[in-house]
Amino acid sequence: MNGTDxxxxxxxxxxxxxxxxxxxxxxxxxxxxxxxxxxxxxGAGKSTLLRALAGLLPHSGEVDLLNRPMPVYSGRERAQQxxxxxxxxxxxxxxRVYDLVMLGRLPHQPWLAGPxxxxxxxxxxxxxxxxxxxxxxxLVGQLSAGERQRVLLARALAVEAQxxxxxxxxxxxxxxxxxxxxLLVRALVAEGKTVVSVLHExxxxxxxxxxxxxxxxxxxxxxxxxxxxxxxxxxxxxxxRIAIFQxxxxxxxxxxx
Amino acid sequence: MMSTGHPPRQxxxxxxxxxxxxxxxxxxxxxxxxxxxxxxADMRHDPQAWQIVWDIRLPxxxxxxxxGALLGLAGAVAQGLFRNPLADPYLLGSASGASLGVALAMAxxxxxxxxxxxxxRLGLAGAAFTGAVLAVLLTLLxxxxxxHTLRLLLAGVVVGVVLGALTxxxxxxxxxxxxxxxxxxxxxxxxxxxxxxxxxxxxALFTLVAAWAMSPVLDGLALGETTAQSLGLPLPALxxxxxxxxxxxxxxxxxxxxxxxxxxxxxxxxxxxxxxxxPGRLIGLASLTGAVLLxxxxxxxxxxxxxxxxxxxxxxxxxxxxxxxxxxxxxxxxGPRS
Amino acid sequence: xxERSRLVVFCGxxxxxxxxxxxxxxxxxxxxxxxxxxxxxxxxxxxxxxPSLTESVCALDQCQRLVGVDEYSNYPAQVRQLPVVGNGLxxxxxxxxALKPDLVLLASSSRASLRLQSLGIKVxxxxxxxxxxxxxxxxxxxxxxxxxxxxxxRLWQRMDSSLNAVAKSLSAPARQAxxxxxxxxxxxxxxxxxxIGETLTRLGARNTVPGALxxxxxxxxxxxxxxxxxxxxxxxxxxxxxxxxxxxASMRAVREQRVCVLSPEQADVLVRPGPxxxxxxxxxxxxxxxxxQAMGISK
Numbered sequence: 056m057n058g059t060d061x062x063x064x065x066x067x068x069x070x071x072x073x074x075x076x077x078x079x080x081x082x083x084x085x086x087x088x089x090x091x092x093x094x095x096x097x098g099a100g101k102s103t104l105l106r107a108l109a110g111l112l113p114h115s116g117e118v119d120l121l122n123r124p125m126p127v128y129s130g131r132e133r134a135q136q137x138x139x140x141x142x143x144x145x146x147x148x149x150x151r152v153y154d155l156v157m158l159g160r161l162p163h164q165p166w167l168a169g170p171x172x173x174x175x176x177x178x179x180x181x182x183x184x185x186x187x188x189x190x191x192x193x194l195v196g197q198l199s200a201g202e203r204q205r206v207l208l209a210r211a212l213a214v215e216a217q218x219x220x221x222x223x224x225x226x227x228x229x230x231x232x233x234x235x236x237x238l239l240v241r242a243l244v245a246e247g248k249t250v251v252s253v254l255h256e257x258x259x260x261x262x263x264x265x266x267x268x269x270x271x272x273x274x275x276x277x278x279x280x281x282x283x284x285x286x287x288x289x290x291x292x293x294x295x296r297i298a299i300f301q302x303x304x305x306x307x308x309x310x311x312x
Numbered sequence: 313m314m315s316t317g318h319p320p321r322q323x324x325x326x327x328x329x330x331x332x333x334x335x336x337x338x339x340x341x342x343x344x345x346x347x348x349x350x351x352x353a354d355m356r357h358d359p360q361a362w363q364i365v366w367d368i369r370l371p372x373x374x375x376x377x378x379x380g381a382l383l384g385l386a387g388a389v390a391q392g393l394f395r396n397p398l399a400d401p402y403l404l405g406s407a408s409g410a411s412l413g414v415a416l417a418m419a420x421x422x423x424x425x426x427x428x429x430x431x432x433r434l435g436l437a438g439a440a441f442t443g444a445v446l447a448v449l450l451t452l453l454x455x456x457x458x459x460h461t462l463r464l465l466l467a468g469v470v471v472g473v474v475l476g477a478l479t480x481x482x483x484x485x486x487x488x489x490x491x492x493x494x495x496x497x498x499x500x501x502x503x504x505x506x507x508x509x510x511x512x513x514x515x516a517l518f519t520l521v522a523a524w525a526m527s528p529v530l531d532g533l534a535l536g537e538t539t540a541q542s543l544g545l546p547l548p549a550l551x552x553x554x555x556x557x558x559x560x561x562x563x564x565x566x567x568x569x570x571x572x573x574x575x576x577x578x579x580x581x582x583x584x585x586x587x588x589x590x591p592g593r594l595i596g597l598a599s600l601t602g603a604v605l606l607x608x609x610x611x612x613x614x615x616x617x618x619x620x621x622x623x624x625x626x627x628x629x630x631x632x633x634x635x636x637x638x639x640x641x642x643x644x645x646x647g648p649r650s
Numbered sequence: 651x652x653e654r655s656r657l658v659v660f661c662g663x664x665x666x667x668x669x670x671x672x673x674x675x676x677x678x679x680x681x682x683x684x685x686x687x688x689x690x691x692x693x694x695x696x697x698x699x700x701p702s703l704t705e706s707v708c709a710l711d712q713c714q715r716l717v718g719v720d721e722y723s724n725y726p727a728q729v730r731q732l733p734v735v736g737n738g739l740x741x742x743x744x745x746x747x748a749l750k751p752d753l754v755l756l757a758s759s760s761r762a763s764l765r766l767q768s769l770g771i772k773v774x775x776x777x778x779x780x781x782x783x784x785x786x787x788x789x790x791x792x793x794x795x796x797x798x799x800x801x802x803x804r805l806w807q808r809m810d811s812s813l814n815a816v817a818k819s820l821s822a823p824a825r826q827a828x829x830x831x832x833x834x835x836x837x838x839x840x841x842x843x844x845x846i847g848e849t850l851t852r853l854g855a856r857n858t859v860p861g862a863l864x865x866x867x868x869x870x871x872x873x874x875x876x877x878x879x880x881x882x883x884x885x886x887x888x889x890x891x892x893x894x895x896x897x898x899a900s901m902r903a904v905r906e907q908r909v910c911v912l913s914p915e916q917a918d919v920l921v922r923p924g925p926x927x928x929x930x931x932x933x934x935x936x937x938x939x940x941x942x943q944a945m946g947i948s949k
Contacts, residue, residue, distance in 0.1 A: 106538070109542060111538050111541050111542055129544075130544035130545070130546060131544040132544075133544060134542060134543050134544025135544070137542070138542070139538070139539065139542035141536065141538050141539055141542075144535060144536045144538070144539055145395070145535070145536045146535070147395075147534040147535075147591075149584050149588050150534065150588065150589075150590060151588055154588075154589065154590050155535075158531055158532065158534070158535060158543070158590070159543075161528055161531070161532055161543045161544070161545070162543055162544045164528075166525075166528065167524075167525060167527075167528070194588055210535070214543075345870070345872055345876075346870050346872050346873035346876050360875075360876075360878075361876075363897070363900060364872055364875055364876065364897060367896055367897035367900065368871065368872045368875065368895075368896055368897035369872065371896055372896070487737065491834040491835070491836065491838060492834060492835035492836065495835065495836040495868065500836070502836070502837070502870070502871050502895055503895065503896070504896065505896035505897075506896070614870055618870065619863070619867075619869055619870050619872075619873035620863055620864070620867045620868060620869060620870070621868050621869065621870050
């Protein structure tokens, strides 16, 4: 890519699920201190790409994290630099919100040490950012789906990693909380963190800095969300069933009926 | 159910209560004998009775406590490892393996002098332990490693069923051992002497420390496998190690007291109903709860129909099951939150 | 027309004659389940699924009528040549039917009786649990086998007098002995209300396990230590001999070697409630005499 710093880089990435190839020779670079959204039709391989980049899936090809090859990192180092929020991940009903978010600090805690003051502070920050502080002692099983999603998000935030990979982070969130998430991501990027999110809410995805458009396991387009080329790539990948307009300074994708 | 207590403090309170209960029950255990409850004060005047207390009642009570601790620990590890509230210590086939070991040992005893010599050295407890551990290894072999939870569970079921069938076959071919096998299958502390207690204590200490050392893995697994992996936890190695702890604890308990059902399953649930905490912190509390549960059941088994004995396994099922039923009823009345 | 009426009268007389003759040979007995069994004539082909019933039939000198036995029937020696039809609780129905028996003898607790009856085979369920039971069973067998009335009674007389003789042979110290009889690992004991216990009582010895606990209770090992028996008899077929539960090593009987471990053949004799009653009593008496003599003190 161009001379800017790359948080994540992939070269000839390939991956299969159950023997079926899902990613075909993907090479890309994701800018640091930038929010990239990954979009594409169902089955395009978005989640698989994210997992491969996070090192959670066996893959061919190479991935560099913060300019170092992924194999160089120990599990702990990688976990400290890269936080992952999966899609539809299970959450134990019997845990308290605070304890669950504290699990996000595991990469930073020496093996059997208890939480330190900095761990507590990080958890407090994460809970505050997701407006979950007030019910930190509630049981996860007693939360609504949206509240649970915010708690899982807080868990990912508690890691305070340089790079955040999130797969469908807006599931079950109502519009005010979706807006909160947006502002949160913008704040993280302002701090210098890198955020990569898979989103199927196209209008929200268009709020990102960069967009990665995927189709059938390949990257079809990568560019700024403001560019017209990105918009036309997006429309094409969805078989021109959507139209992209600007409204009140924001880009919107609406179905073309 | 909103709790006002800070979670670690709740856990500590529960631990203290359980330790206190254990002390009381052990004292009671010294007094439960062939005529039901007997005053310990009377014991002091009678040297034979005193010897009964030290040689028979105390090792049985301590043994029941230790076996319960091992089973409670194993249950907590199993439920944390497989993220399944229905998991119990026997789910990798260890129960069937132990039964087969004991059945074969009893059937072969006396059949050939070589077999008898080996078996005399090994003892029935050794046969049970060997059977349990071999069954778990077989499960691991069939599942081709520890990575796939579902494969492990299925392999465990298969091994359990097949070894159970082989045990039935062994019983059919030498039915003279049926009565003795029954006492093994339903559990009994009659055979527990001081050496057995020392062995169980050593294994309990080791497995407790090992499980506590690996508890971050159980905590991380609570979030799902992928997330646990993303948190940098060395899953494959520690999962295998945890299964090893599970097999060791279960095998030791079963070898000394037979197949006691429900303790491993119910103990973690009982703890969770009182204290909400991470799977790692659950292990110690579940171990204590299992110990108290089994000791209470053993005391009842010895005293209800004294001098006859009821099988301990029946009483653990009744006690543990009744409490769980009451819990379910209470939860059903309160109603789940939508 | 006259011929036809004469034929009818003749047939009528024949029937009347038959009705008078047949009841003399029809047998009716009640088995242990209370159900009645009616046989036109004494069975010639008998299958026995309980070792004690096998021995009873042979003791009544009708061994030749047995055509099949269960796998545990091993006495007298000639029954070992007979075809084996499986074990008593779950016999091979097919094998039994193939032998075309007139009567099948089995335990009341066997599940095979319904199946066999539905196949048209006559079944008699007998399971002696006490001495009185055994006498009744022998009498029933005598009736069913078509034997003269006093045949079974005479057998019982012989058994009874042998038992008395054995009781008399018990030495004075042996008669004072308090005995613990173990029949299985658990420990399962034979109490006063069991068959073995009854035999022991007839001998005049005392059982440490009271009958109120049931015939074969599983005991708390502590109970035996408390009871402090003089002699221990192990009839459980366990090759390890006496299982030393914790605390048992200190019992007087164990320390002073007053333990009789019966061989499998001897255990069979002891456990079966059958015609070898006196032999079982003899086994116990010999053990008691031998072990109490060593003690030498009468209490």
